[in-house]
Amino acid sequence: MTALESSFGPAEVPWTCPFCPLLCDRFSVDAEAGAWALTGSDCDRARSGLARFDPAAAPAARPQIDGVACDLEAAIAAAARLLAASRQPLFGGLGTDVAGARALYPLACRTGAICDPAGGAALFHGLRALQDRGAFTTTLAEVRTRADLIVCVGSLPSARYPEFLRRCGIGQGGAAQFVLLQPTAATPADPAVAGVEVVPFAGDLFDATAMLAACVAGRAVGDAAGALEALAARLHAARYAVLAYETSQLPAQGALIVEAINRIVSTLNLRTRAASLPLGGGDGASTLNAVFTWLSGLPLRTRAAPIGLEHEPLRFDADRLLADRAVDALLWIASFGTEPAPPTVDLPRLVLGHPIFAAAVQGSATIFIPVSTPGIGSAGHLFRTDGSVLMPLRALRDDGLPTVADVLRRLTQALPGAAA
Ligand code: SF4
Numbered sequence: 052m053t054a055l056e057s058s059f060g061p062a063e064v065p066w067t068c069p070f071c072p073l074l075c076d077r078f079s080v081d082a083e084a085g086a087w088a089l090t091g092s093d094c095d096r097a098r099s100g101l102a103r104f105d106p107a108a109a110p111a112a113r114p115q116i117d118g119v120a121c122d123l124e125a126a127i128a129a130a131a132r133l134l135a136a137s138r139q140p141l142f143g144g145l146g147t148d149v150a151g152a153r154a155l156y157p158l159a160c161r162t163g164a165i166c167d168p169a170g171g172a173a174l175f176h177g178l179r180a181l182q183d184r185g186a187f188t189t190t191l192a193e194v195r196t197r198a199d200l201i202v203c204v205g206s207l208p209s210a211r212y213p214e215f216l217r218r219c220g221i222g223q224g225g226a227a228q229f230v231l232l233q234p235t236a237a238t239p240a241d242p243a244v245a246g247v248e249v250v251p252f253a254g255d256l257f258d259a260t261a262m263l264a265a266c267v268a269g270r271a272v273g274d275a276a277g278a279l280e281a282l283a284a285r286l287h288a289a290r291y292a293v294l295a296y297e298t299s300q301l302p303a304q305g306a307l308i309v310e311a312i313n314r315i316v317s318t319l320n321l322r323t324r325a326a327s328l329p330l331g332g333g334d335g336a337s338t339l340n341a342v343f344t345w346l347s348g349l350p351l352r353t354r355a356a357p358i359g360l361e362h363e364p365l366r367f368d369a370d371r372l373l374a375d376r377a378v379d380a381l382l383w384i385a386s387f388g389t390e391p392a393p394p395t396v397d398l399p400r401l402v403l404g405h406p407i408f409a410a411a412v413q414g415s416a417t418i419f420i421p422v423s424t425p426g427i428g429s430a431g432h433l434f435r436t437d438g439s440v441l442m443p444l445r446a447l448r449d450d451g452l453p454t455v456a457d458v459l460r461r462l463t464q465a466l467p468g469a470a471a
Pocket residue numbers: 068069070071072073074075092094095096097212213214215
C-alpha cells in the first residue's frame with residue numbers, strides 16, 4: 052500500500068486522468084467486473100481511455116522486429132542500429148511524460164533528430180504568437196475562482212474536454228458569465244448546455260478577433276462590428292475576463308487569431324484584469340515542449356545540428372518533412388493509447404507505444420516496443436493545459452512494461468560510441 056493509499060484508502064486515492072490536458076484530479080478509479088470504472092465523472096473521453104486497459108491481465112504484447120516477436124534487448128539493439136544508420140531521423144508523436152521527454156532530449160542531440168509532436172501545428176499557433184509578442188495567460192484555478200466573464204473563442208471546449216465547464220465553475224454555483232463567440236456558419240452550440248450564451252458573428256475567426264480587438268481598443272469600426280461592440284463593452288466592464296480557445300480548432304495560420312486574442316487581453320489589462328487560456332497540448336505535446344525548452348532554451352521543432360541548435364518552426368513540421376521525404380527514419384512515441392497513431396510511411400520506423408499498436412504496426416521495416424502508460428501502468432508527470440501546473444500521475448497498477456524513459460535511456464546507451 053502506498054503512502055497515499057494509507058491516508059485515503061485504496062478506493063478513494065485521487066487519480067489524475069492522463070487522457071486530455073485538463074488532467075482532472077478529483078475523480079477515482081476502481082477495478083469493477085474486469086474493467087476500470089471511473090467514479091465522480093461521466094466523462095466519455097476518460098471512460099473510453101480507461102477501456103483500453105485491463106485491470107487484471109498483464110499486457111500480452113512483446114517487442115517485435117518486422118512483425119516477429121523478440122526480447123527487449125534485441126529490439127533495442129535493432130533500434131540503435133536503425134538510428135545510427137539514419138542521416139536525418141524524425142521523432143514524432145511524442146506521447147510521453149516528463150521522464151520520457153528528459154530521456155528523449157539526449158537521444159535527439161546524439162542523433163541530430165528533429166522533434167515535432169502529433170498536433171504540432173496546433174501547438175505552434177500559440178507558441179509563435181507567444182514568441183512574437185508575449186501573452187498573459189491564466190490557470191484553471193484562477194478561472195474558477197476569479198473570472199467573472201469567460202469568452203470561448205470559436206468553439207465550445209466541452210466537446211473535446213468534457214469536464215471543461217465544470218472546471219470553470221459553470222453549473223457549479225459560480226457567478227461567471229460564459230460566452231461562446233461563434234461564426235454564424237458553425238453548428239449552433241447545444242442549447243441544452245446551460246449557462247452558455249452564444250454571441251454569433253458573420254465571417255471567419257480572423258475577422259471576428261481582429262474586429263473585437265479594434266472594438267476593445269476603442270477604434271471606430273462602424274456597423275460591421277455587430278454584436279462584437281457589445282461584447283467589447285462587457286469585456287471592459289468585467290473585473291477579470293478570460294478568453295479561452297482550443298488550439299486544435301484554429302485554422303491554418305491560427306497564430307494570427309491568437310495574436311489578436313493576446314492583443315485584446317493586453318488592451319484590457321491597461322485598466323482591468325484579463326488573461327487568455329489556451330486549451331491544447333495533450334498526449335504529452337506541451338509537456339515535451341516545456342522539457343525541451345528548459346533543457347535547451349528552445350521549443351520543439353529544434354534540431355541539434357553540427358552548427359548548433361537550429362529552430363525552424365515552419366520547416367521542421369513533421370507532416371511537411373514526411374511529405375517531402377526529407378527524413379529517412381521515424382521514431383514514433385504514443386504511450387497513452389490509440390492516438391496519436393503512427394503514420395504509415397515508407398521509412399524504417401521505431402514505434403514505442405501502447406500494446407494495442409502491436410497488430411497495427413506489423414510489417415517490414417518496423418521495430419515495435421510496447422511501453423507503459425503514465426497514469427495507468429506507471430507513475431509520471433504531465434504539464435496541464437495551463438502550462439505552469441505540473442501534475443503527478445499515479446499508476447493504477449504496475450503493468451510490468453518498461454516506461455518510455457527506460458527504453459530511451461537504454462537506446463541512447465546502445466548507440467555506437469556511447470559512454471559505458
Ligand atoms: S476532461 Fe479530460 S482530464 Fe478530465 S476526466 Fe475527461 S478526459 Fe480526463
